[in-house]
Amino acid sequence: MTLFAFVLLLAMSIAGYIWNRQAAAALRAGGGRLHSLSGFHGMYAFLCRSFRFSC
Amino acid sequence: MSFIPVFVLILLWLALQGPVITAIVMNSLPDGALEGLDSGARQLIQAEISSIAAGNIFGTPEPWKMEAARQLVRLHDISVWALLAITLGLSGALVLFSRRRVSAEFRARHGVERIVSGLMIFCAVVAIFVTLGIIGSLLFETLKFFEKVPFTKFLFGINWEPQIPIREGQVAAAGAFGWVPVILGTMVITVVALVLAVPVGLMSAIYLNEFAPKWFRATAKPLLEILAGVPTVVYGFFAILVVAPVIRDFGQSLGLDVSPNTALAAGGVMGVMLIPFISSFADDALSAVPQALREGALGLGATRAEMMTTVLFPAAIPGIVGGVLLAVSRAIGETMIVVMAAGLMAKMTINPLESVTTVTVQIVTLLIGDTSFDNPKTLAAFALGMMLFIVTLVINVFALRIVRKYREAYD
Numbered sequence: 001m002t003l004f005a006f007v008l009l010l011a012m013s014i015a016g017y018i019w020n021r022q023a024a025a026a027l028r029a030g031g032g033r034l035h036s037l038s039g040f041h042g043m044y045a046f047l048c049r050s051f052r053f054s055c
Numbered sequence: 056m057s058f059i060p061v062f063v064l065i066l067l068w069l070a071l072q073g074p075v076i077t078a079i080v081m082n083s084l085p086d087g088a089l090e091g092l093d094s095g096a097r098q099l100i101q102a103e104i105s106s107i108a109a110g111n112i113f114g115t116p117e118p119w120k121m122e123a124a125r126q127l128v129r130l131h132d133i134s135v136w137a138l139l140a141i142t143l144g145l146s147g148a149l150v151l152f153s154r155r156r157v158s159a160e161f162r163a164r165h166g167v168e169r170i171v172s173g174l175m176i177f178c179a180v181v182a183i184f185v186t187l188g189i190i191g192s193l194l195f196e197t198l199k200f201f202e203k204v205p206f207t208k209f210l211f212g213i214n215w216e217p218q219i220p221i222r223e224g225q226v227a228a229a230g231a232f233g234w235v236p237v238i239l240g241t242m243v244i245t246v247v248a249l250v251l252a253v254p255v256g257l258m259s260a261i262y263l264n265e266f267a268p269k270w271f272r273a274t275a276k277p278l279l280e281i282l283a284g285v286p287t288v289v290y291g292f293f294a295i296l297v298v299a300p301v302i303r304d305f306g307q308s309l310g311l312d313v314s315p316n317t318a319l320a321a322g323g324v325m326g327v328m329l330i331p332f333i334s335s336f337a338d339d340a341l342s343a344v345p346q347a348l349r350e351g352a353l354g355l356g357a358t359r360a361e362m363m364t365t366v367l368f369p370a371a372i373p374g375i376v377g378g379v380l381l382a383v384s385r386a387i388g389e390t391m392i393v394v395m396a397a398g399l400m401a402k403m404t405i406n407p408l409e410s411v412t413t414v415t416v417q418i419v420t421l422l423i424g425d426t427s428f429d430n431p432k433t434l435a436a437f438a439l440g441m442m443l444f445i446v447t448l449v450i451n452v453f454a455l456r457i458v459r460k461y462r463e464a465y466d
Contacts, residue, residue, distance in 0.1 A: 001135045001139075002065075002069055002135060002138065004139060005065050005068075005138050005139055005142045006065065008139065008142050008143055008146065009061055009062060009065065009142055009146055012142075012143070012146035012147065012149075012150060013146070015150060016146075016149070016150045016153055016154070019150065019154055020153060020154060020157050023154060023157040024157050024163075027157065027158070027159060032159045033159055034159050035159065035160060035161065035162050035163070035164070036161070036162060036163040036164035036165075036167075037164070040163040040164040040166075040167050041157050041161070041163040043163070043167045044153065044156075044163040044166045044167050044170075045149075045150070045153040045154070047167060047170040047171070048149065048153055048166070048170065
């Protein structure tokens with residue numbers, strides 16, 4: 001059952017990755033000039049959730 | 056947003072939930088249930104309640120224990136569901152929060168790099184702390200040993216008979232904890248192994264690197280490296296079944312007094328085991344020397360032998376010493392071959408035709424069978440481990456100084 005907590009965290013992190021990446025890609029497609037590639041926006045959401053003390 | 060990372064929160068929760076729930080259950084036991092009991096008896100009751108909660112019921116437990124077990128299960132379930140709810144809630148909130156941060160100006164790459172850098176620092180620190188923890192635990196038990204056996208008797212004693220009684224009425228040795236014969240046996244076997252492995256390993260590396268045709272190198276090098284993958288127990292069988300009898304028969308044919316298990320057999324087979332380590336390291340070090348240095352030396356009129364001794368070796372010495380160091384560490388720490396082929400008796404001898412024992416073998420024999428962590432017999436294993444660690448450290452520091460002194464640096 002406790003393993004499910006880790007699975008849940010992983011699932012939410014993956015969801016955050018996909019969502020942020022898509023949002024950044026949409027900004028770029030709309031003509032915006034992003035500081036970071038959309039993959040980094042996704043990765044930030046993924047890592048921030050698990051390991052950052054402040055996001 | 057979140058000041059405790061969710062991953063860390065889950066780990067903390069899992070680490071703390073057991074002790075907290077147990078404390079709650081033990082505090083809610085009926086009055087008088089734990090009265091007059093010492094800590095050992097309380098732990099037994101706690102273990103019994105945990106066992107009942109896990110479904111292992113022996114005999115007919117008292118009703119209050121059954122009730123405590125039910126409470127334990129209930130609290131555990133609540134804790135798990137609370138953890139899942141918190142994980143879901145916090146993660147969900149963070150998904151929404153990080154989504155709001157996506158903008159053209161947001162420097163996501165810098166954030167990712169900072170997190171990954173932090174993770175790498177964490178991994179490095181974990182490795183260091185685990186090593187410190189191992190040393191700490193070794194030191195703690197070693198100090199307990201030296202409370203029972205004087206340090207000077209251990210360090211300068213020349214008798215090693217640690218099999219003292221653990222229980223009353225047990226027939227055993229009177230006890231002597233002088234480690235000199237044990238480290239002497241280790242050194243004898245290590246020297247025998249290195250006398251065989253270093254020249255053969257270096258020669259094979261030089262041949263493969265400088266003289267061998269390509270097809271031979273392509274075949275011989277992988278075959279040599281297969282030796283490194285052979286389990287040490289197989290070398291042990293080889294030592295005890297083939298090498299030891301051959302040495303004994305040959306020695307007896309010369310009229311020498313040879314033990315059935317000799318340091319020569321164990322050390323010799325260990326040397327064969329070490330050849331690929333030294334050969335591989337030396338080969339890599341020689342290959343890394345720039346080709347221009349070879350050609351320059353040959354162009355100035357040096358023979359190949361002069362080129363090797365005056366140019367190639369000084370340039371490759373750090374790699375070669377690294378390989379030899381690794382081999383020394385392997386030889387000192389090797390256990391299985393020595394258990395099978397050298398023997399268990401500690402003797403003050405440097406004769407390789409006699410049976411000797413090593414530090415690692417003694418550690419094994421002290422920690423099998425009856426053990427008691429308040430008895431010098433068991434604690435002696437930790438003292439031996441500590442001394443082995445110190446000896447290896449001193450050898451490494453000494454070798455590093457040699458490397459620095461003779462190293463030739465090239466661009």
